[in-house]
Amino acid sequence: MRRRTILGYGAAGAGALVFALFVGWWQVDGPGAPEPMGQRPLALSAMDFSLTDHEGNEVGPETLIGRPTMVFFGFTYCPDVCPTTLSDISGWLDDLGDEANEMSVVFITVDPERDTVDAMSEYAGYFHPAIRGWTGKDEEIAKAVRGFRGSFERVPTEGGGYTMNHTASVFLFDAAGRFVTMIDYHEPREFAVPKIRRALEEETEGAT
Amino acid sequence: MRTFITSGALTALLSWAGALTPALAGSEDVVVEGAWSRASIGMNRPGAAYMTIRNTGDTPVILIGLVTPLAMMPEIHESKTDADGVSSMAPADEITIAPGESMSLEPGGLHAMLMLLQTTMTEGESYPLTLLFDDGGEVTVEVPILGIAARGPND
């Protein structure tokens, strides 16, 4: 029975380094984030993990740079929260219409034991076609979650099975890989869609 | 699929309910509205059901359990998302519904968790779900199965 808790805090040295990077970033990109300091995800360019997408391609944070990106964590054996997030996202993407084609949308499982590439492929097929499913080794998933300053934990259930607690926010990055903002779990569409547009617009600014 | 007869837990509940029947009060005033489920992918993953349970009577009712031929282990669960945005799910305590009040089972909160599915939940089909109350009464609803990406009873 493994029990994993990944918090957004590394060893003190790593923490200091991250803090230094964070301060630099803060000064460059300015404030405007409601999230408390230290909880803010790294830029995609500062993350390091290697996973496999639902079509079997090797992928990592570098795969996402160049396009605005939406990332969230979950697991396909999740009956309530994850399908809700997936259908919320599918609705937001429908609202965005053609603009959605400019985005990468990635669902990273926190349960690679059950969420194999095949399982992710089957599951992703039921939602918006833009949604990609990523899975991989435990330690690579843990590295990914740490980069987003998220957390997950395997929790045994009565029947001998297990469920996963996990960060349920949706993370938005601009085309340069910079963190823009997050959408809270089940945030209403009228708040979520403008946030996604912000990530899309920063791409335009970056291109000029 | 008449598996509910074989459920030991149900047998126990039924005999208990039988003993309490003369004192039955409250649950006959329960009305269930807007029930729905999402389709499942196969039978390995658990399903969930959502609905609004209204107590139209003048005594409190307590929901103590669920029975359905669809799943061997149906339970009331609650999902919660904490201040750090971390979601978790656990069996809920007994649910008391005061007179004139209603309780919503909806995505991201209370839900009927359907564990150990006996059949795949197929869009367009429906299944009976029985709510068991502490006064020995029970209310059975027919739950329609919507698409896997459904967001509510009208999707």
Ligand SMILES: [Cu+2]
């Ligand atoms: Cu549940």
